[in-house]
Amino acid sequence: MKTDQQLDAAVFLQTVSVAIAQLKQQLQHDYEQTYPDLREIVHLVLDEEETKAWELSSFPHLLLPDLVEAHVEKLNLQPADTRHDDLRVPHHFPKIDHHQPAFAVCG
Numbered sequence: 001m002k003t004d005q006q007l008d009a010a011v012f013l014q015t016v017s018v019a020i021a022q023l024k025q026q027l028q029h030d031y032e033q034t035y036p037d038l039r040e041i042v043h044l045v046l047d048e049e050e051t052k053a054w055e056l057s058s059f060p061h062l063l064l065p066d067l068v069e070a071h072v073e074k075l076n077l078q079p080a081d082t083r084h085d086d087l088r089v090p091h092h093f094p095k096i097d098h099h100q101p102a103f104a105v106c107g
Contacts, residue, residue, distance in 0.1 A: 016058070024064070027046060046068060052067055
């Protein structure tokens with residue numbers, strides 16, 4: 001029988017795996033748009049850097065774009081434009097109608 005921690009770890013791993021798969025797909029698209037003749041190389045770079053990202057962190061999706069960019073630069077290519085300003089994440093921050101300055105005394 002699995003414990004709650006094991007189930008939480010499995011859900012976390014699945015969530016991160018889905019996130020990195022989606023990110024790789026987006027990066028593949030972005031780099032193929034920039035370098036349409038280098039599809040196979042882009043695919044190999046993404047796979048190699050994904051492996052490295054998993055070795056470095058439990059949050060590989062945070063490292064992958066920078067690792068791919070560094071690898072592409074080593075190939076004497078320009079990084080693709082991976083910014084997507086059209087994607088907006090809705091935020092639900094409460095509006096603060098009045099605020100007071102915070103002071104800290106150090107000493």
